[in-house]
Amino acid sequence: MSSAKQRYGRPEAGLRLRLHTIIFEADTRAGRAFDLALLVAILVSVSVVIMDSVERIAARYGDLLEALEWFFTLLFTVEYAARLWCVRQPARYARSFFGIVDLLAFLPSYLVLLFPHAVAFQGIRVLRLLRVFRILKLGAYITEYRALGRALRGSARKILIFLSVVLMAVLLLGTTMYVVEGPEHGYTSIPTAVYWAIVTMTTVGYGDLTPHTDLGKLIASVMMLLGWGILAVPTGIVTAEMTARRFNRPPTTRTCHECLSEGHESDARFCKDCGASLPAYTHD
Structure with a gap:
C-alpha cells in the first residue's frame, strides 16, 4: 500500500x-x-x-x-x-x-x-x-520487503562503485586478451575480447570464444577465479546493509484509516506516514 x-x-x-x-x-x-x-x-x-x-x-x-x-x-x-x-x-x-x-x-x-x-x-x-x-x-514479509528496499537504496552507491571497478577490470583484461590471442584465434576486436571477458568473469562460459595460447589460458583461469568472488561481493554489501537496518519489533498488517499505509507497530497510536490517529489493533 x-x-x-x-x-x-x-x-x-x-x-x-x-x-x-x-x-x-x-x-x-x-x-x-x-x-x-x-x-x-x-x-x-x-x-x-x-x-x-x-x-x-x-x-x-x-x-x-x-x-x-x-x-x-x-x-x-x-x-x-x-x-x-x-x-x-x-x-x-x-x-x-x-x-x-x-x-x-x-x-x-x-x-x-x-x-x-x-x-x-x-x-x-x-x-x-x-x-x-x-x-x-x-x-514478516512486510518488514523484510521494506528492509530489502532500504538496504538496496542504502547500498546503491557501494554497488555502483564496485560495478565500475569490475567494468575497468573487464576492459583491461579483455584488451589484454585481444593483444595476447589476436584475430587468428577469434578475438577480432577489443569489444569482442571484452565480451569474452564478461562471459568468463561471470562464469557463464558460452564457449564460442576460447583461449589457445598458454598465456591466454592463464589469464582466463585468473578471471574465472575472480568471478567467484566478484559475484559474492554485491550480496555481501546488501546483506551487511540489511543487518545494520534490521527491525527488532514484530510486523503487523495494521492499516491507517486515512492513507492505508501498513506495517504499524501494535502499540502505535498515530500513523507514521500521515499522522492520523490509528484504530485499535485487531488481531486473532
Missing part, C-alpha cells in the same frame, strides 16, 4: 469496514483465510493459463481449461468490485499499482472475448502472478 497522504480511505464502520478489514488486512483469522484463498486462486489461475498454451494439453482438456479460466475471471472481477466498494476513494485505488494489477487479472479475458484473434491478451493474464506480492504482505 502507498504511504501518501489521503490515499484510498478506509470506512469507519459497518459492513464496508468489516469487508475492508478482511480484504486489506491479514492480522485477523478471516483476513488470513481470505489472503491464503486468494493466493491459491492466483496460482491455480496462472497454471491454467500456462497449460492452455501447451497444444497437447489444450487439445485434450480445452473445455475444462476454458471453464476454469472464466471461473477465475468472474472470481477476480467480483473481488476487484469488492475492493473498490469497501474503500472511500475507489478512483485512487483503481489508479494505484495494485489497483491496475487487480484490473489486469481479469480484463484480458474480456478482451480476448471481444477480440478472439488477439493472442497477446492471453499472455497478459500471466501478470496475475504480480498479485502474489499482495499476499506476501503476511507476517
